[in-house]
Amino acid sequence: MAFLGELSVALLCLLIVYFLCVRDRKRLPPLATESMFTTIAAMTTSDAPWFVLSLAQKYPGRVFRMRVPQWRPWVVIADGPTARAVLRARAADKPSLYSNFDGMTAGWASFFTSPDGPRWAHARKGVSHAFTSSLIRDKLDALQSCAALGLRLDVLSASGEEFDAAQLMIELMIDVLGETVLAGFDFGMLRGGGDSSGMGLRFLEAVEPALIEYALKRTNNPLRKLMAFAIPEARAAGRAAVELMRIANEVMEEFRSRREAAASASEREELDATIIGKLVSNPNYAHEQERAADVVTFLIAGHDTTGFTLAWTLYELAAHPEIADRLAADLRSNNEVAPERSEYLAAVINESMRLWPVAAMGSLRVLAEDLALSDGAVIPAGAICSIPFLPVHRTAPVQDAGTFKPERWLKNVEPSLKENFMPFSTGRRNCVGQTLALAELKRFLALIVTGYKLELVRPPKSDYFLTLKPADGRLRVSRRPPMSH
Numbered sequence: 001m002a003f004l005g006e007l008s009v010a011l012l013c014l015l016i017v018y019f020l021c022v023r024d025r026k027r028l029p030p031l032a033t034e035s036m037f038t039t040i041a042a043m044t045t046s047d048a049p050w051f052v053l054s055l056a057q058k059y060p061g062r063v064f065r066m067r068v069p070q071w072r073p074w075v076v077i078a079d080g081p082t083a084r085a086v087l088r089a090r091a092a093d094k095p096s097l098y099s100n101f102d103g104m105t106a107g108w109a110s111f112f113t114s115p116d117g118p119r120w121a122h123a124r125k126g127v128s129h130a131f132t133s134s135l136i137r138d139k140l141d142a143l144q145s146c147a148a149l150g151l152r153l154d155v156l157s158a159s160g161e162e163f164d165a166a167q168l169m170i171e172l173m174i175d176v177l178g179e180t181v182l183a184g185f186d187f188g189m190l191r192g193g194g195d196s197s198g199m200g201l202r203f204l205e206a207v208e209p210a211l212i213e214y215a216l217k218r219t220n221n222p223l224r225k226l227m228a229f230a231i232p233e234a235r236a237a238g239r240a241a242v243e244l245m246r247i248a249n250e251v252m253e254e255f256r257s258r259r260e261a262a263a264s265a266s267e268r269e270e271l272d273a274t275i276i277g278k279l280v281s282n283p284n285y286a287h288e289q290e291r292a293a294d295v296v297t298f299l300i301a302g303h304d305t306t307g308f309t310l311a312w313t314l315y316e317l318a319a320h321p322e323i324a325d326r327l328a329a330d331l332r333s334n335n336e337v338a339p340e341r342s343e344y345l346a347a348v349i350n351e352s353m354r355l356w357p358v359a360a361m362g363s364l365r366v367l368a369e370d371l372a373l374s375d376g377a378v379i380p381a382g383a384i385c386s387i388p389f390l391p392v393h394r395t396a397p398v399q400d401a402g403t404f405k406p407e408r409w410l411k412n413v414e415p416s417l418k419e420n421f422m423p424f425s426t427g428r429r430n431c432v433g434q435t436l437a438l439a440e441l442k443r444f445l446a447l448i449v450t451g452y453k454l455e456l457v458r459p460p461k462s463d464y465f466l467t468l469k470p471a472d473g474r475l476r477v478s479r480r481p482p483m484s485h
């Protein structure tokens with residue numbers, strides 16, 4: 001009898017546990033069937049965005065979980081409206097995974113990697129004003145890099161030599177960052193000359209080993225940090241990070257002496273209004289090396305993103321000469337002096353960034369509160385939300401999503417197209433440099449397309465490593481004949 005009593009108490013307990021834990025358990029988004037091994041193998045290759053796209057196409061809701069070595073759920077969100085809800089949620093932040101990147105700045109947190117809080121807020125607020133479009137436009141009007149690019153293209157056109165557009169655009173962007181973000185610093189890439197000539201090459205040589213070690217290998221294998229002293233590549237990456245910080249410190253020193261030597265108060269005011277001017281005078285930095293870390297961040301975040309976007313657009317225009325001709329005619333007929341006003345140019349840029357979002361794997365966020373989805377599933381608080389922009393941009397409801405069609409951005413733009421388009425991310429941690437990036441894209445595309453015809457010699461391959469690169473492609477340019485009236 002006593003035994004039966006104990007049994008019924010045990011059954012009652014089990015029932016209570018069932019009702020508390022099982023019945024009320026949240027329904028999570030579906031779990032992709034790919035094993036953890038397959039997932040890791042695919043996610044560590046240069047095809048990772050295409051792997052995630054293939055999974056997103058299988059799930060109509062475009063929200064699913066992936067098996068990764070994380071104790072928290074890893075939820076992939078390829079649905080634009082849900083992505084926006086997560087990125088704009090007040091209770092969402094960057095996960096601590098971002099701190100691996102601090103190795104690139106010799107351990108100093110940058111405002112890109114810092115979670116929301118005073119360190120991030122003062123740095124972002126400090127520079128935001130310097131990125132406003134009118135200030136950027138004034139800077140671009142005076143760019144010497146435009147002339148340098150024209151000269152290089154004239155040489156290539158005269159010789160008929162083929163070239164790698166990604167390489168050329170990266171070199172251009174380093175010079176442009178010097179001229180804009182750093183208020184006239186000469187990195188000596190296309191422009192050559194200046195006292196600091198060679199600094200651009202030093203930057204490019206240091207950035208690659210540092211990115212590979214800290215943004216890739218240490219993120220995939222946290223144990224590597226402990227063994228770094230025994231791994232030659234890890235030691236070389238450490239030296240590269242020190243070099244990046246040295247470059248940032250030299251750049252700031254050069255800026256300060258230029259400001260000191262300014263001939264007039266108005267010249268000094270002009271320097272103070274620039275991005276580096278704002279950064280150097282921001283009193284909220286706890287340490288000079290935090291400032292240096294933010295200079296490194298601007299150089300890293302601003303060079304290949306814009307450079308590869310330009311290059312992808314040039315390859316698309318070369319593959320679609322009718323679109324390039326229409327764009328050239330549009331720019332030449334009424335907008336040549338103000339490319340920022342050409343609707344067709346804006347459509348070409350949007351379409352290129354939709355198909356080839358350089359931040360292809362997008363943003364990561366952690367939610368502090370559950371997020372209920374329209375199908376009844378829940379993304380639980382604490383889950384890591386991965387929002388990969390390439391699948392967001394390239395899955396239904398976007399029509400004919402794999403085709404380059406700038407026209408889709410011109411008239412009666414589908415609301416779902418806009419909802420599923422976020423190359424610069426969204427919410428408070430979106431791209432602070434997007435005004436500059438868009439102004440550069442417009443300015444340089446207008447210059448190239450109105451002056452030159454592009455011939456596609458070899459289409460590029462997509463190669464993902466933090467950014468989506470058009471690898472190994474080749475173009476040829478020739479002077480575009482003047483417009484016949």
Ligand code: HEM
Nearest residue numbers: 112301302305306309359363424425429430431432433437
């Ligand atoms: C086509 C060009 C560009 C694209 C597609 C792009 C894209 C992005 C994206 C998607 C993010 C959010 C990353 C995340 O959530 O993890 C971001 C952040 C950022 N970008 Fe850009 N970017 C571009 C150009 C630039 C430029 C030119 C600069 C500066 C010179 C810049 C500086 C930054 C910084 C500092 C952040 C971090 C902002 C913060 O955490 O508050 N970017 N960018």
